[in-house]
Amino acid sequence: MKLGRAYKLAAFAASHKAKAKIMLGNGDHEGAKKEEIAYLQRVDEIPTAHRQQVSPFLDASVQVKLLALQQNH
Amino acid sequence: MVTVLGQEFFLSEILGRRFYLKTQQVGRLEDFVIFETGKLPEVTHLVVSRSYGYPSLLLPWDKITLISNTEIVADVDHIADYEKPVPESAILLKAHILDKKILDMDDHEVEVVYDVKLALQYGKLYASEVDFSRIRLLRRLGLKKIANFLAEHHAESATVSWMYVQPLPEKIGMFKGHVKLNLLKENIHDIHPVDLADILEELEGDQRLAVFNELDSELASDTLEEVEPRVQRELISAIKRERAAQLINEMSPAQAADILAILPGAEADELLKLIDKESVSKVQQIVEQHNENILLYATQDFIKQPPIMLAKDIIENYRQLARGKEVIMYVYVVNESDTLLGVVDIRELIMAENDQTLAEIMSDNVISLNPDETLRDAVEMFERYDFRAIPVTDEDDHMLGVVSFRNIRGIHPRLE
Numbered sequence: 001m002k003l004g005r006a007y008k009l010a011a012f013a014a015s016h017k018a019k020a021k022i023m024l025g026n027g028d029h030e031g032a033k034k035e036e037i038a039y040l041q042r043v044d045e046i047p048t049a050h051r052q053q054v055s056p057f058l059d060a061s062v063q064v065k066l067l068a069l070q071q072n073h
Numbered sequence: 074m075v076t077v078l079g080q081e082f083f084l085s086e087i088l089g090r091r092f093y094l095k096t097q098q099v100g101r102l103e104d105f106v107i108f109e110t111g112k113l114p115e116v117t118h119l120v121v122s123r124s125y126g127y128p129s130l131l132l133p134w135d136k137i138t139l140i141s142n143t144e145i146v147a148d149v150d151h152i153a154d155y156e157k158p159v160p161e162s163a164i165l166l167k168a169h170i171l172d173k174k175i176l177d178m179d180d181h182e183v184e185v186v187y188d189v190k191l192a193l194q195y196g197k198l199y200a201s202e203v204d205f206s207r208i209r210l211l212r213r214l215g216l217k218k219i220a221n222f223l224a225e226h227h228a229e230s231a232t233v234s235w236m237y238v239q240p241l242p243e244k245i246g247m248f249k250g251h252v253k254l255n256l257l258k259e260n261i262h263d264i265h266p267v268d269l270a271d272i273l274e275e276l277e278g279d280q281r282l283a284v285f286n287e288l289d290s291e292l293a294s295d296t297l298e299e300v301e302p303r304v305q306r307e308l309i310s311a312i313k314r315e316r317a318a319q320l321i322n323e324m325s326p327a328q329a330a331d332i333l334a335i336l337p338g339a340e341a342d343e344l345l346k347l348i349d350k351e352s353v354s355k356v357q358q359i360v361e362q363h364n365e366n367i368l369l370y371a372t373q374d375f376i377k378q379p380p381i382m383l384a385k386d387i388i389e390n391y392r393q394l395a396r397g398k399e400v401i402m403y404v405y406v407v408n409e410s411d412t413l414l415g416v417v418d419i420r421e422l423i424m425a426e427n428d429q430t431l432a433e434i435m436s437d438n439v440i441s442l443n444p445d446e447t448l449r450d451a452v453e454m455f456e457r458y459d460f461r462a463i464p465v466t467d468e469d470d471h472m473l474g475v476v477s478f479r480n481i482r483g484i485h486p487r488l489e
Contacts, residue, residue: 003408003412003470004414007380007415008415008433011380011432011433014430015428057380057432060381061430061432064430065428065430068383069428071428
């Protein structure tokens with residue numbers, strides 16, 4: 001289930017990206033930087049063959065996670 | 074009267090010790106012959122190996138005068154009188170017991186004997202205990218420091234009195250008068266078929282068959298149902314056809330089919346001819362069912378959701394999502410083209426954080442069935458992984474259905 005793994009990694013990446021955005025909005029530049037790095041690392045782990053396929057999911061996930069994180073706080 | 078330095082010692086400590094006839098060294102101690110007394114076996118003879126070309130000696134215990142830390146002395150005048158081979162019926166401690174598997178009648182477990190403790194009482198030598206501990210093995214290998222360290226820090230005893238063990242002969246006729254085998258026969262019916270199955274699985278071919286042949290038909294049949302398929306195949310192939318048919322007759326049609334399904338076709342057909350006529354058709358029907366395609370048993374009534382869904386949204390709507398579904402313990406995560414991406418167990422769903430998506434919590438290493446697999450394949454998979462449902466997917470991981478444990482357990486006795 002290699003495609004499933006790619007989706008999972010994309011979901012983790014989206015989580016970091018959403019956290020980075022929230023931290024940036026709160027003025028926490030250092031924290032945002034760390035989350036951005038984690039995001040890039042996760043994206044890098046997604047197998048190249050599936051990266052394009054999961055790209056729309058990653059973008060949509062960032063929005064869903066942003067909304068969910070904002071609702072939580 | 075023999076003089077022994079120490080009332081107790083281990084077999085491994087004394088084997089190989091220099092052997093003297095009065096003052097003349099003649100060889101080294103090779104083994105002990107024991108005799109079953111009904112309680113502790115008594116040492117009757119010592120076997121002495123000599124230089125190449127000389128026959129070994131068989132010396133009676135009453136001729137031994139000294140066992141010291143370095144040597145063993147016997148008081149005999151004519152060496153030629155003792156130049157004789159060990160009788161085939163003799164039980165030898167080193168050759169037949171040491172490093173062999175033994176059935177511990179107390180715990181119903183099969184153990185390996187790493188040493189035997191010998192004890193002197195009223196001038197006679199007895200095999201008093203067997204030792205299963207690896208510490209004894211380490212000592213025998215010359216790793217005394219490690220053995221001592223382990224003995225100090227893990228002082229757990231692994232010796233068992235000889236009275237509670239049952240040597241398992243490689244050849245059934247090996248022991249004189251089958252004394253031990255009779256003992257086995259008396260005790261074995263107290264062991265539950267599930268425990269007996271475990272014991273049989275741990276034994277090797279001849280030993281396994283020797284124990285199995287001691288069981289009466291009812292116990293043998295119950296035990297046969299419990300052992301793993303590999304052992305079932307071996308046992309059925311090793312016993313006579315008539316006996317196999319008799320054991321199968323003791324089973325329900327579903328259980329009989331279960332056994333026949335794992336046998337090679339020709340062997341199963343041969344057995345079918347021998348089993349009771351009234352159950353043949355029922356058994357055959359079930360055997361045929363085992364070969365049916367798994368898609369016949371797959372349902373479309375399961376929960377599938379896209380990976381972007383939040384776990385909390387699924388939990389909030391779970392009652393509605395699960396309504397009318399057959400498989401409700403798992404949420405199958407699929408993309409827009411119905412490709413299976415992962416599975417989420419209901420427990421994981423409940424434990425998830427509010428902001429987690431299904432993609433984050435799903436297990437992406439999904440075990441699935443191929444559409445060309447059979448009910449038998451599915452049964453094996455359920456037994457192996459202990460899942461409650463298994464998805465069926467094509468080679469591109471597209472979801473074709475889900476086989477639930479509940480739907481097939483009535484068909485297959487192993488799953489009941």
